[in-house]
Structures are given as structure tokens and as C-alpha cells.
Amino acid sequence: MIEYFKEIVEGAYTLAVGMGITFVRMFRRRVTLDYPYKSLTMTARYRGHIELKRDETTGQPKCVVCMACQKACPSGCIKQLDGQKPEGAPRKVLTAYMLDFTTCSLCGLCVESCKFDALAFSHDYNLTSMRKEDYQTMDLLKRVGGAK
Amino acid sequence: MTIDLSPEKVYPLVSALLFAGVAGVTLLGALVAAASRRLVYSVSGLALSFVGLAGLYLYLQSPFLALMQILIYIGAVCIVIMFAIMLADVVEEKSARSRALPAAIAAFLVAAMLAFALIALIGRTAWMPKAVRVNAGAVQDIGRALLTRFGFAFELISVVLLLAILGALVVARTGRGNNRE
Amino acid sequence: MESAMPVKDLKASFEAIAQRNAAGQPLLAETDHGAKGTNLDLTVPAERVGDAARILDRAEYMIEAITGVDWLADKQMEIVYDFVDPVSGERVTFRARAPRDKPELPSISAVFPGANWHERETHDFFGIVFAGHPGLIPLLLPEDATFHPLRKDFAP
Amino acid sequence: MSSDAQALHHESFVLNVGPQHPATHGVLRIKLTMDGEYIVDAEPVIGYGHRMHEKMGENRSYAKFLPNTGRLDYVAALFNGHGYVGAVERLAGLVVPERAEYIRVITCELNRIASHLLWVGAFLVDLGGFTPLLYCFDDREHILDLLESVTGSRLTFCYFRFGGVCNDVDDNFIAGARAFVTSMRSRMPLYDAFVSKNIIFRKRCEGIGILSAAECRKYGASGPVIRGSGVAYDVRKLEPYSVYPQLDFDVPVYTEGDCMARYRVRIAEIVESLRIVEQALDKLPAGPVMADKVPRALKPPKGDCYFNVESARGSFGVRAISDGSENAYRLKLRSPCFSNLSLFQECARGMLLTDALALLGSLDLVIPDIDR
């Protein structure tokens, strides 16, 4: 009989404690961020889609078209990587760099494979489009040093 | 011809229409309950009939009874029947129906004759109302009567209910137990 | 769960059932856990798989995984069984080989019920038949799958 | 008695829980044969999310398989990576710098806490309580922020490399991790009062879904499941890898074998992981985070080895077989959830639907890990 009432009282007490915890939190600061109105700054290592780095002096992409990133990519999403060597230039100049972002898994192997520091992750995370094609063929040449 | 819309004409008419509706619902529900081939409909019809019956009780100046009718019949009896239908996963009655068509006709004829005879009997009897009314039949009066005049019957009913519950438990339990072995 | 039998003791009982090489030596070796991930690695004839499992069951080992390897060049299928002693953490791996054109060996799902799914999976992927298995229907592949994707000659 | 069998057949009905059902956390289907609310048989049907990762491992180079590991058990993705790079390193005989091993341990243990927190929340959702999930997410977010600052992603991490890790940790991360350890410790009493002691929660967990140690052993259930059944099987202790031998931690074991024991094991593991993280941060040596001379195209010598790690759900093992080429000859991924779920059919028999779903929740399943 004592057990019976003890269980009732103890059970009721634990429930009261639980309700107390939720009650206190009703007046705490909210932890949600009002996303479209405010947004977080991405950490330095945030992995967005990859982008080509610009050479500070020439303003041209640093890429020398060595194809290492294309070889490193597990999903084969770096397409149409092409360059040509103009007369008198010291190295190849990039003419096409297409990324299929729909299959990219953001693993970073391409960035690591780049010996010329020509690739980096962008911090662009508000990508939207109604068309799949926009991400199937992202022309990175057009975005050089684009978003931030 | 103008239609008299004065309250003293309209109110009884509304009341009568409601009465007709209630009586109609009672009979309709009963017919559905008796004639439907699906038990779910049967019970739904029964519930409908009980709602109508509660309305009739209201017209008979027994509001307490009307509410008890809903509370007990719909809230308990109908639900329990429905529950049993669900648990027992009742097979449709179609086969039984087609084979028993002559029987159904016979039943209908007998029932019709019964109804006819009873109605005739009602018509032929001279009902003699008592002039004096002891009380109004209010809740307090029912309560008092149940605990004094009908005290014994009342106790008996409670014993019956208790036994019924115990019996139901025992019967249902053993059935289950046998099955689960 | 106290009777943790050290691998050294188990070795003796395994020697009896292990497959012999051409020189008559049992194909059984104590290995360095740090280098190979297992303490005892042995090969048993396909029909002795059940015995090996029973030895491990008696020693209260836990089933870890069953998998196949398709040795296309050898025309053989290898089935690898991984067991671990949950008390000492010692591992026993035993392997069996079956001809590639008719890979069949006894099921150990009666000894280790957990082998049921592993065997079904191995059957899915390699087409290895485990005799005595209660239901070798595809587990991870579609129910009507008749192909075995991990075979080296599989072409989608 | 055949008539009894017939009776059973007549009275029971089949209830499909899943592939889309709130309790299955993904595309898992459980074919329940029910007698009223009692379960007569429960047959898990898996494979809806099967992606043949093992074949992918065979037809691409070792490095290219790295991102795949994050897609197995995506809730605790680092462990899969750890298992995979561990196996390949063992195969290739690579020596990992100590700093990298410490970083691996720190990030993995943070990941374990995140995974357990997610489980606590999801388990409570299975039991019908939604609020704890969001408290857990509150804490988990801090971990994900930390991990994002070092790995660059929040869920499907691809951080470990053969011979080390791809990014070194900075002081911000270390300070953040220390701050998190302190704040998480102060949060534990909340979970204790709000969840563990709650009478409804206790009634739903205590004595429900009891798994015996023998059952766990026969089915190969590992991780918190077997430790909730009284067996102290923890890969970190019994088959030491990485720098775990240098760290002082306990393996929480409960003997009841019920849902509550599994819950308590996981809660205790959060505390232990905090200890590990703290110690590892203290001991974190300076030095490189990548081994020298890791060839770009890794070609491990011919051989066969097994490497397993204690993932948040149990023993995650990788058997890698090399034929000396750039691609693995065979890559077997042993997922803990696969074995843990195989136990369900046996244990769920005779249980009530409600309790069986509590049991299912307490196994902590991640469906892509099962389906691979």
C-alpha cells in the first residue's frame, strides 16, 4: 500500500519537474535564427561548390589545366576542363571549367589535389534555381572569385 | 389564403415537425438496424434509432431518461457492440441472406402481422388516464423513487450489472486464454 | 560469459578441422591483431564450416560478419567468417573456399541465428548457396533479383 | 496442432510498418503479423536504400571511396571514415602522425556525442515526446559547428585521409571544444531530470524489449545494445586502435538488457566521450597531421586485413583485400546496424506494438548503414 502511494507521489513529482523544465524554457532566449532575415557567417573551411582562385597580380585564374582535380574527383563532376597555350604565355590558360554540381559530394579531394592553389571552396550556400541545368553545368570560369 | 405566421401557430408546428422528424429517425434507424446486411450499418442504425428515441423521451417530458439513453445506449452499448464486431472481424452476411430469402419474407410477414395486431389493439383499447399526478417526474423524483419504492429492484439491477461484468470478464478471458496456449 | 577461451586453446581444436595444404600442414596461423585485425586466421574445408562455427559458439564467440570474395583467377569463391570474443576482444577469422561455378557450403544460421542475414547478403552479392538456410531470398537486392553484383564478371 | 495453426492464420493480420512510417526513421519496412496488438512475427524488409557501396569500393581508387564512407552511417560519419582509412592504412602499412590520431579521436568522440544526442531525441520522438529532441538538437548544433569549423561539413564528413586528416585543428576549435565539454557536462542533469527520471519514460523503457547477452552474441549485436545487456564489448578497449590506449575512460555497462539499459549506456557514453575529448585535448601533441610520402595513387601490397572501430552504434568493420592495384579487390563493410536489426525479429515476437516500436527505437538504427 505504501509502495502504491509512493509510486503515485514520486511519479507526480517527476512529472512536475518535467513541466517545470519546460516552463522555465518558455521564457528563455530562443535559439533559432530567423534564417531568411539573418544568416550565419560560414566558417573558413565551409565547403560550398568549388570555385577558381584568381591570381592577385594578373587577375586571371591560377589554374594551369593540369587536370589533377578532374582525376581526383570520385563522382566525375568536373567536366570540360580545357585550356590552351597562347603564344608566348608561360603556361596554359584555362578556357573552360564546367562543374556538375548535382553529383558533387563536396568531399574536397579536388581542392586537395590542386598543387597550384587554384581551387577553393566558395562560401556560397544560398544557391537556388528552378532549373536542374543550372547546376548540371556550372561554368566556373564565369564565377571566378565570384561569390565572396 | 394567408398563412398565419404568428408565434402561437408556428411554434406548435415547429414542435410537431421536430416530433415527426424524431419519430421518423427512430423508425428509420430501427429499419436500418434490422434490414442492413452489414453489421456496422446495423449498429449505426441502432445508434440513430436511439438518438430518435432520446428525442421521443424529451417529448414525453423525461429529459433525464433522454440523456441517459444517449449516455448508456450510444456511449456504452453501441460502442461495445461495435467493438466486438471489430474484434471478431465479422464475415459479411451475404451468403446467409441470399439463402434465407424465403425466411426473411416470412419474418417480414410475421412482423407486419404483429405490428398490425398491436396497432389494432392500441386502437381498440380505451386508455384511462389517472386524473391525479403525484409529481412532475423530475430528476429528484426519479432519484427518490429509485432509492425508496424501487430500492430493491435498484439494488438487484446493480448486482446483475456487477455479475454481468464479472461474467463477461471470465468468459472473455477463458476464450482468450485457450486461444493463446 | 566468463569462459573466455584464449585463442591459443582454440587453436588446438581448430587444427583438427582446418584444411591442410599440400605439405599436410594445417592452413592456420596466429596473426598479430595490430597488423591483420585478427588473432587467428584459418581455412577450413567448405563442409567443416558448421564445425568451426560450433567450436566458436562453445567458446562464446560473437558473430561479426560473413562475406565472400570472388577469386576469379582461381575460379574459386572464398567465404570469410569473422568472429570476435566479446569478453577478451580476440578475433578468429576462418575462410572456406568453394568452386566458383557451383559455390555451395553449409549454412551456420542454425548455430548463429545472426548468420541468417549475413548469408542472405552473401548469397545476394555472390550467388553463394548456403545449404540448409531457411530462406535464401534476396535481402538487400530487389526480391526478384537474379544477378550477383559482387562477382567479378558481373556487368550491369 | 494444425487447427491451431489455422486459427492463428485466421486471426492474425499483416501490418506494414514502413517503408514510409514515422517510427522507422527512413526506408525500412517491417512486416508485422499481428494478433490484435500482439506481434506474432516481425520481419524486417531492408534494402530500399541499397547503393552497393562495396562494388563502388572495387571500381574506384582507394581515395575516391572516401566520400562514400560518410554516406553509410551519416549520423556518425566520421567513424566510417575512421574504419575505412584504418583498414587501408593497415593494409598499406602507413604510420599516422600522433597529432592526427588525436584529432581523429577528438572529432570521432564529438561525433559520437552528436550521434547519441540525436538518438536520445529521436527515441523520445518514437515514444511520443517531441520536446527533448529540440533540446538535444540545441546541444548537437554546437558539436556540428565545431566539426564544421574543422572539416567543412556538418553531416557527411569527409575528413580523414590515408595517413592523417586533411585539415589541422586551430586554437579556436580547441577552445570551442573545451567550452563545449563544460557546457555539455552542465546539461547532463537536465536530461537526467527531464528524460531519465520521467515516470512515463521509465514505464515505457524499464523491462521493455529485454535482450539477453546470449542473444546479442548470437546475432552479433554490438555497441550500446550489447553493453546494455551486460557485456563490456567495446572495440576501443578490447581491440585498441588509434590512441585510445593512452586515454583513460570507462566502458559503461548495464545488465538489465532493456530499453532503459540501452538508454543509460548511451547517456553514460556521452559523459565518457566528454572525458576522452577533454584528455585528448590536453594531450594533443604538436606536429604534422599527415604522414609523409603518402603516394597520390595508393597501391597497397597484396594482402587482406580487417579493421574495426567502435562506432556510435557498435563495431564498424572494414575488410579490405588488395591485389596490389589502385583499386581494392574487395571491400567489405560490416555495419553495426545490420546486425543489431537482425535481432529484432526474434525479440519482437509476442511483444505489443507499442513496446516493439520502443525496442526498434532503442536499437538506434540508421537505415543507409543497414542497406549500404
Place this chain on the structure above:
Amino acid sequence: MTEGMLMNLVRLLLYLVGMIGFAAFNAAYLTLLERKQASWMQLRRGPTEVGPWGLLQPVADGVKLMSKQLLLPRDVDVPLFLLGPIMVVVPPILCLVTIPFSETVVARNYNLGLLMIFAFGAVSTFALMLAGLASANKFSSIAAARIVAQNIAYEIPLLVIVLSLVMTTHTFNLHTIVAQQAGGFWHWNLLKLGANPLMPVAFLIYFICLLAESNRAPFDMVEAESELVAGVFTEYSGMGFGLFFIAEYVNIVVGCCLATILFLGGWHCPFGLLPGLHWFLIKMYALCVMVVWVRWSFPRTQFYGLLNLSWKYLIPLALANLLLTAVMLKLF
């Protein structure tokens, strides 16, 4: 006299319209309250986008629900399937008719008001069960079976508690019950310890039964979303589902109104000051907040745990309460 009768009728009709409006308003804004309160308890923000502070969210939800197609899945029992939601939603709205919101704001001061509410509550249960059965879905059928066991189990302690209250107040008339509690909170039935020292316990039992009878978490076996998908509502879409939703909230409102009337002194001010409608609404909504608060604090009970709670704890305590009331009545 007949003039009065007609006026009465018109008054009744007006009140009925008012009640439907009140019910709809409550159903709409209690959902918002629930979402907001739940989000606050969970350190979230809740709806913020539609209207200021999300105040128009219920309107958006309503429009969305109404514009959705009412699907009739194959194999459902069409008449019963369609009848279900309607039968569920009508009784609680009718119950509102007899509730005295203040001294004067009452549609029909009915002598047996208390009994009527319980009678109609029984119809709701029946209708829910019918809807579950008609859905031809196994989850719905299981939920329907659970509803019956649950509602019957909790109706007993509920009725016993109310019975003990009727014994102390000597009436079924809600208006009279409130009138008896005039003058300060120490006159409320909740604290009428002279009539029955277990009154606060009775209130707690009533509150638990209220949660269970209106199928609210932690007793929401009707829905049990992690077990039975959506229980009885699984097959319903659009406004069919919406009506169940409305019914759930109106049930809560009726239950909280009743609790206010029976225990908390209805329209009377707690300090014996000016009585009025606002006091009633304050108490009623405070109870609604309480219901929501409980829901978002706890996990769901097991089905048998819920029955155990009723049969092992609530019913014995309620019966003890009844007995004590009788003894006190006889002694004093």
C-alpha cells in the same frame, strides 16, 4: 408566452451560430497557441511569417485545408467515412450551448446540463470509432479499438468524480453550480475541503481524465503518430481531417469550461471582486495552456500503461473520493 417561446427559439439559434463561431475561433487559435507555446518551450519561434507574429497562420491553415481535395480511398465505407468527421465535430459544439460563460451569457440554462455534456461526449467517442472502422486501414482500426478502451476506461473515473461533485452541489445545473461558488477562491469547489478534503485530488483526476477523453498527449492513442501513423485520421484529407482537428480543440475547450465551472468558480473573480465573462475566459484559457503545456512536456504512455493508470490509480481514487464525499455529507 408564445412570443417568449419564439424569442427563445431565435435566441437559441443566435447562440448556436455564436457557438459555432466561438468553436471555430477557438479551434483555429488554439492551434496557433499550441504551436507558439510548444515552440517557446522548445526554444523555437513558431509561426512568424503569416501576419504579425504569425497571427494569421490559422487562417492560412484553414484555407489550405479547405482547398485540399477530400480523398476517398478505395475500400472505405463511404457513408460512414463521410459521416465520421461530422459526427465527431457536432456534439462538442452542441455541448457549448449549455455552458454558462457568465451570469447572463448562456445559450440555454439547462437543468441537466452536466449530464448532457457527458451524453454528447459519448456520441463523439462512437463517431471517432466509426470513422476509424470506416477507413479500411489497419492503423485506423487499431486506433479505433484503442479509443474505445481508453474512453470507456477514463469515462468511469470522470463520471465518478463528477458524481461526487453533484453530491456536494445537489444539482446538474451548471449555472447553479457556479452560483454556489460565489465570493473568492476559497469558495471554489476546488478548495471546498469541508465538503470533501480530497477535492484537489478530484480536480487532478478530472484534469487527467480530461486529457484522456479529449485524446491529448500523453494519452493521444487516437493519433499516436510514431506508432499508428495518424491513427483514426490516417485516411482523411482536407477538411475531413480539419473537422477532426476542430473537434479535438473544441473538446478541449468544453473540458476546460467544465473544469472552470465545476472546480474553479466559473465567472467569479478569485478575490471576490467583480465577476464576469472575462474571469471565465481567463480561467478557461489558463487551463487550455495547461493542456498544451502537459502535451509538450512528456512522452506518450503505452496503451496498457494508460489503462493501468485508469484502472489501478484513477478509479480507486475516484471511488474513494466518492465514498468520502458521501461520508462527509452524512456527517456534516
Place this chain on the structure above:
Amino acid sequence: MNNPGVLNFFTQASNHLGVYLVLGALLFAIGFFGFCRHRTLVGMLVSGELILSGASLNFVAFGRFLAADPVTGQAFALFIMGIAAAEAAIVLSIMLAVYRNYRTIQTRDLKEMEG
């Protein structure tokens, strides 16, 4: 409206004992018909409830119009309710037991019980 007698009867119908008695008789007859027609225990139980309601309607009507004490009729109706509830519980438990043992609730299949 042309026939004031009919209208009069219509508006006064709720005050006539005979109307209720006829309704009761009809309920009884419908119940009887259902009782004969239904082949399942539940169906028969439903019909039985109809018969009982016919009876209680009569009781209440007599109590209202004829008896000196209207409580008598109501009390009897209440008793019938109690009995009906008890009966429902018993019949259904029997039905469940029968069903579990014989797998049917159709009366004609219960022949073996007769012997």
C-alpha cells in the same frame, strides 16, 4: 391546411399516447423482424435492443399519460437500460469466446453446440 383535423392531429401528435404506443409497436415489430432475419449473434443482439427500446418507450409513455406517478415509467425504462447494458456485455463476451473457439459468429454454424 384544408383539413384542420389533420393539422390539429399533427400538431398535437406529441401529446397523444396512441402515437407513442404505435411507435413502440413498430419498434417492437422491426426488432422482431430483425431478430428473425439476422443470422449473426451481433445482429440478433441489435434487434433485441430494438425490441427492448420498444418496450421502454411504452413504459415511459404509459408513465407520462396514464400513471399517477410518472416516475414509475421512467424508473422501469432505466432498469431496462441497466439490464440491456448487462445483457450486451454478457452476450458480447460469450460471442467473443464462441468466436475464438469456433471462428464464427454465425448462428447456423454453431450446430455442433446443440449436441
